[in-house]
Amino acid sequence: MSSIKEKFNQISPSEFFYSNRDLAGFSNPTRSLYTAVREFVENALDACDQKGILPDVHLTIKAVDPDKPDPKPYILTVKDNGPGVDAKHIPLAFGTVLYGSKFGLKQARGMFGLGATMAILYGQITTNKPVIVKSCADGQIQNQFEILLDIQKNKPVIVKHTEKEASKKGLSVSICLEGDYSKAGNKIRDYVYETSLITPYATITFDDPKGQKFQHPRFVKEIPPPPTIIRPHPHGIDVERIRRMIVESQFEIPTIDDVMIEKVRKDLGLSKQNLSFTAIMAKAKKKWKNLSRQVRVVIALLSFLKMDFEKLSKIRIEDLDVPNKKLHYWDFGDSQSKTVDMDPESQYYKQLTNTVQGEPLTTFLTKRFQRVGPTTAVKFAEFAKFKPEKRMGTLTNQELVNLSDSLQKFDDFMAPDSSCLAPLGESPLEKGIKKFFNPDFVAVVQRPASAYSGFPFIVEMGIAYGGDIKSGGPHVYRYANRIPLLYDEGSDVVLKVVNDTDWGRYKVKGDPPFIIVSHICSTRIPYKTAGKENVADRQEIERELRLALQFLSRKLAAFMSKRGQAEMAKKRANLYAKYIPMIAEFCTELAGKKKEPNYKKILEELEPVEVKTEKTVEEEKPIESK
């Protein structure tokens, strides 16, 4: 038997994605063209959103050789009026995988700009052409790069770099890739159309390979408030997350070396003086408020050691035994370990325990989590059977698990802060629906923020009936973080909720012309696949979707029954208008008269009161804690 020596090679992220491109939605020319469009358009919109710029996004797809049959190479260009990218970042941003600016806990369409690099990578693989990036970040100079990716090294190769004068900020990215527009065209047009519905403040244009232009000018002038980065919500946080937060919160006992001593002297304003222990403590007490935490810890140690700076420089702290109130140190002068007692009543003792054992539970909760006040924190401690002053640093593994469980189960935390989310808002959503469908009825709702697994989310939904809407509804328009979801709808949670609804109960029957627009905003959308096309059925999300849909369906039912009544009244009026003149005609001959009776009076009385089709909008609810 021969032993085979396995070779372990570290592969670069570029290589990894190259061999797993199916995961990211680059499985075939049709899907790849569509995914590339998405990634670039979404990047452009995200960039504008972050800087509060009303986006102008221009998408162009051109065949390299129009006469060739599909699939064939296409040039895809997306140009925006965003902030642009600094010239020095361009090669890394567009020439490496896993380089980006979108980090942190807040809502954005994409994460890390990963997808765009994937598209560039795909283009390079299929056509061996570089990506062309034109960027102007200062409004004066436009940098133009032609970049290839070194897949094995995950490094950019700059093919060409030129500069020229420019007058406007913005970014244009152009790649050459193999695609199949004859098959992907429908989806891309749908994508552009649906994106403009959920991004009513953006102007999006699309020039397709056949020379058709699709223009979607903005019809809302305000950008929804941008999201902010925030602390996590206690619901649904896990043990590992708590452990990391505790580590972050703990403060190491500083090493007391010459540098540290010099810092303490300086902060106390004693650089040149050699004061006695008592004098130092007096000085420290005076300046306490202005001292840094590190310095405070040193002073606290000093209070038990009862030394001056000279002496302090000759020892090393070995251990701080808080439970036994002992302080152990090594004396270099005597070359032996020594111990001093600490007085638990001393304020310096408190200072030290804080440092070593971490914050008390209540402080931990109020400081590290969003929207937890002191009262709630104490209530929670009682609920979780912890002492409120329990030091976070002293929790055992079991206690950590208990804490984590309790955090999830405690119901009195306030709803998560939604300021990290950027829902579109009821009014723009309604305007969008009205503009796109000219419906007889529309209602929109934004649910209060909720959370799943510690991630806040908001469900926005709109329902519309009649007007330009095609029959055969409900037609469902699904969005997540302002991205339309077009593929794999069968397994989506929104579809599940819609299909579970018995529309007959809401007086919607037959082949109704109606649509549902669903928008889920979250710091993390639980997609089922990396292709970002369908949302998994998380219980919390499903519940919010259901509540939103029920609320809107009831409004629709009210409209339908009013409409039914109005239709009945109209039908009745038509009935009279049809039959009364006939009766008049027949009775005239029957009565032997020449002139018909004046029946107009009756018909006028019957003139139905014009029933206006009602367009309901819920009052815009203030989004909590903005």
Next chain:
Amino acid sequence: MKASEKKAKEISKKAKEKQKNILESLKSHGAKIYEDLENGQFPKFSIPSRSVSNIVYDKKLRQYILGNSTALRSAKNSAQLRSFTQLMWLAFFANRLTQEKKSSTLRDVYYSSQAFAIEFDDQSESDNIIVDLEAVTSRPREDFHIFPEERSSIFGDLNIEYTIPGYEGKSMNLSNHPDGYSIGPSLTTAELVDTSAEIVIAIEKGGLFTRFVEEQVDKKFKSIIINTGGQAPRSTRTLLKRLHDEMGLPVIILTDGDVYGEHIAMVIKSGSANAAHLRELTVPDAKWVGVWATDIEKYKLPTIPMTESDIKRCYDLQKDPRYESGIWKKELEVFLRLKRKAELEAFAKYGLTNITDKYLPQKLELAKSL
């Protein structure tokens, strides 16, 4: 000659009088509707209710009549608007028919409506509106020149004079054609001038009618023979009534020996619940002379068993007040006991002419004592 001329004039005058009455009636109804409209009101009229609860048996009249409850039909009620309009059209159409002396059938009415954009879902809807018109005016549809499809016929020495346009004053003897004369609009409206007959024999079946003509029953028994063709149509019942009332002829009825035959006789005698709104259709003195249930035993007729629906029909009729006494009650009970029935043709067992030679004379004799 002079006398007959005078009579012809009288006839014509009478017919004109009747037509005038009908037209007046229609006009008055039309005028009321016209007035309502002119006054800015929704036209309305009342109509005797034809619901089951309002159909009662009048012992004095010996027929079913409508009670006192009436229904208001208003054009304001959108649910009634369509039928209201249909009825108005029908009155309008009947008015034209009557004025122009044109006849039509129930089916004609159904199709004619379409020329005026009046919709009837089917003929039964238009038939129902025709009944409405009868109820409102208390006149049979024949008065408005609306007739059912014909299947009954008449034969015998009866002189008539037509009143229909084109035949006015023309006379006819109804024994000239051995197949008989079908009882249609012209016969129903004709004047009955004179007859040598002393009795009218109404018979349920065409086959027997032909045999009776062949065997010269009309001459042998001085009779007018009428084939009712099953349940007698209303025009036939009208004619029977007129022969009885105007010519003073007794009417006897011969039917199959089963519960349906018994009821055919009863309808000629006292009408049907369906026509409770009309009073000119009955011959209360008409006599049912056979075939009785008791005849089945008496003449040992070949029989066939009664079906379940026959038996059910017997029980149903037992609840009818007209079957509470006399032979009506008795025969029904015997049918139920025998659970068998016999047709008129059953007498052929004793020879084809047995029914005219033996049975009929016995029954005619018997009728005198009924």
